[in-house]
Amino acid sequence: MTRDFKHSFKTAQRPELSLAVYNAGFQKCPPLYGWGPGIRDHYLIHYILSGRGACRIGEGQWELQAGDAFLVRPEQTAHYQAAAEDPWEYYWVGFAGPSAPLLLSATVFAAGPVARPKAGDRLRQALLEIYKARGSGYSSAVRMAGYLQAALGLLMEEEPARPEEALADYARRGAQFIQRNYSRPIGVEEVAREVRLSRSHLYRAFQAVYGCSPSEYLTRCRLQRARQLLASTALPVGAVAASAGFEDPLYFSRLFRRRTGQSPSAWREARFGGGAATGLTPPAESPPDSPL
Known part of the structure; x- marks a missing residue:
């Protein structure tokens, strides 16, 4: 032995x-x-x-x-x-x-x-x-x-053609982390730490898979959630902003107007005639990797 x-x-x-x-x-x-x-x-x-x-x-x-x-x-x-x-x-x-x-x-x-x-x-x-x-x-x-x-x-030697696929996997893992945590005050640095990749490589991965930076993907997730809340609840705009992860409601309103051409209140008014209430069916949402 x-x-x-x-x-x-x-x-x-x-x-x-x-x-x-x-x-x-x-x-x-x-x-x-x-x-x-x-x-x-x-x-x-x-x-x-x-x-x-x-x-x-x-x-x-x-x-x-x-x-x-x-x-x-x-x-x-x-x-x-x-x-x-x-x-x-x-x-x-x-x-x-x-x-x-x-x-x-x-x-x-x-x-x-x-x-x-x-x-x-x-x-x-x-x-x-x-x-x-x-x-x-x-x-x-x-x-x-x-x-x-x-x-x-x-x-x-086993995986000669995998680097691009592996980067895509990092992007998907980063996107999943963002989707679970967008309501918190997270940033790109935290996403990079979570998937254990440098910021520059994470940026490359997101650009390859989603056509945008990690920070833009985070913004799109938050705006998508804001649209869902505006459509399906009667929450005030400030509460919608906070629930979607925007710490500054004024910044949220300016960003929302820049992306949609309307303020949050006007967007809600145009679609629901004076404010959404619980029970309304929200509009179909585009995925976070598509522009708002």
Whole structure:
């Protein structure tokens, strides 16, 4: 029976790189050895060389074996554990940086947190090279980042045409977040944090999918909700504005007039002759990705 072992490295200082390795190593786990439940502030990839185990990431659970890999994202609850019999041996790397989300979006992990990479032993070797390049200096950090890019490149072999699709997925996730939270005082920065993408890449994603910026999409969601409230309730204009996420009712009225050619009150009057009341059927609404 192979004896348990662990070889690991963790950076003492996190370098200011667009892609930076935080930790790396490989381990033959004892039976039922595990980590979590917990969250981390960086990405973490494990590649299973032999044995078996299980992981729970977010709401999903998986039984894993040799040849499988899994990704834990920042601020994502995770728990993973070696099997009682034939516990796994794995290689891992933890990393972060502005380039990380977009690079990962082009890998096999674009489809989910668990994958079975075709790269196989080449991926193991790439992860080992990261560990072998370990060191506390800046030059070591750059070398480790280079080997990390090589490892991510191997994970991209499965999905050579996915970057655009992955950006579209980020846009859809951002749009869903906006649709759930437009009534709160949210901004683009919060949306970008939620989907873990830079503002510039989020802008590109929204432009590609919806033909507008994230901030414009947010404005359209709020205006659409305002129209629904004007049509289906007797709320005063100020209450409509607040309910739709506009903190300043005067700004809301000016914006509404600019987009529709009428003030909120005139828009309601023209359609409902003096104000809507509960029970009226609101007009059909265009989706938020269409201009008001």
